[in-house]
Amino acid sequence: MTSRLRLRPDVSILRLPDGGIQIGLDVETPVVLPDAPPHAEAALMGLRRGLTAHEFADVVPGLPHSWARITLATLTHQGLTTPWHHDQPSAVIVGSGAVADAVAATLEPGTPLVAPHSWRPESHPGKLVLVCPETPEPDRVLTRELTISGRTHLVLHAEPERAIVGPLVTPDSACLTCTDLIRRDLDPAWPHLLLQLCRTTAVPHPSQTAWIAGMAAAQVRAWSAGFVPDTWGTTIELSRADGSLGTRSWARRLDCAAHAAAHRCAA
Structure with a gap:
């Protein structure tokens, strides 16, 4: 995947007591990422800027590439990422x-x-x-x-x-x-x-x-x-x-x- 994606800016990134990460506060449609590694929040915050799959895997040192790959696919499937482009003022x-x-x-x-x-x-x-x-x-x-x-x-x-x-x-x-x-x-x-x-x-x-x-x-x-x-x-x-x-x-x-x-x- 060479295209750049970015995490939607209108969703929260929250660490759960069991170590997972919840994306979004909507109780009906939150996305839970289980077994999130340390510094996963920082990686997800970096995704707000727009990253390729390779860049996302390397945005935080030590981030497991398998977790990054599955996470990006999950977020995209759930409609929580959008194609990145240079924003023009509207x-x-x-x-x-x-x-x-x-x-x-x-x-x-x-x-x-x-x-x-x-x-x-x-x-x-x-x-x-x-x-x-x-x-x-x-x-x-x-x-x-x-x-x-x-x-x-x-x-x-x-x-x-x-x-x-x-x-x-x-x-x-x-x-x-x-x-x-x-x-x-x-x-x-x-x-x-x-x-x-x-x-x-x-x-x-x-x-x-x-x-x-x-x-x-x-x-x-x-x-x-x-x-x-x-x-x-x-x-x-x-x-x-x-x-x-x-x-x-x-x-x-x-x-x-x-x-x-x-x-x-x-x-």
């Missing part, structure tokens, strides 16, 4: 300021960070766009361009009152133009307030940026794995006053000009 950050910096520090190394004035809708094709403004609300010109161009994007921002993750915008979900129409219907003064929120620089609390960054990483991971993230058509909000979490669901508006323009561009 997202691109468009923004500046504390939120953008915190998200960049949390995501995969090498995730691009692009200043809003340098961003073009055709840049970094195929990547999830993370909109991270340093203002309480993102620039609506930017978000409208993303919607019209059909780019999937996730909005991440902080107001003095709350930190907000979402919505995740796809061609068939609510975009920020949709949410603005809903908020205008609820509060006719919203367009006037929005103009100020898009221009005023905010300094978020470190707890807000840390929460946003962690949530962003989880949403990117779900999107990259082919799942629908929790923020699709939804915002998740963390109150700065009491730390409570809340959610809001947003429906796509039939009178949304951004979606209408996107439809014309795609036709």
Whole structure:
């Protein structure tokens, strides 16, 4: 076997009282490796980096080759290994300021960070766009361009009152133009307030940026794995006053000009 495999990063490696090793905490599907030799945990940790069968057998001095061979075959059969490849970041950050910096520090190394004035809708094709403004609300010109161009994007921002993750915008979900129409219907003064929120620089609390960054990483991971993230058509909000979490669901508006323009561009 010359291909490189790596142990999935989402499973635990635990030594059992009888000397075996359990892979995974799921009580229904744990994999037990009996009679694990000394330093087997170190060998399995090395497998997380991606190794060939020969490299795995030699990753720890004195590791029995027969145990390494059987273990690798068992892990592969149970779906606990994946082909190794050079990971490419699956997202691109468009923004500046504390939120953008915190998200960049949390995501995969090498995730691009692009200043809003340098961003073009055709840049970094195929990547999830993370909109991270340093203002309480993102620039609506930017978000409208993303919607019209059909780019999937996730909005991440902080107001003095709350930190907000979402919505995740796809061609068939609510975009920020949709949410603005809903908020205008609820509060006719919203367009006037929005103009100020898009221009005023905010300094978020470190707890807000840390929460946003962690949530962003989880949403990117779900999107990259082919799942629908929790923020699709939804915002998740963390109150700065009491730390409570809340959610809001947003429906796509039939009178949304951004979606209408996107439809014309795609036709």
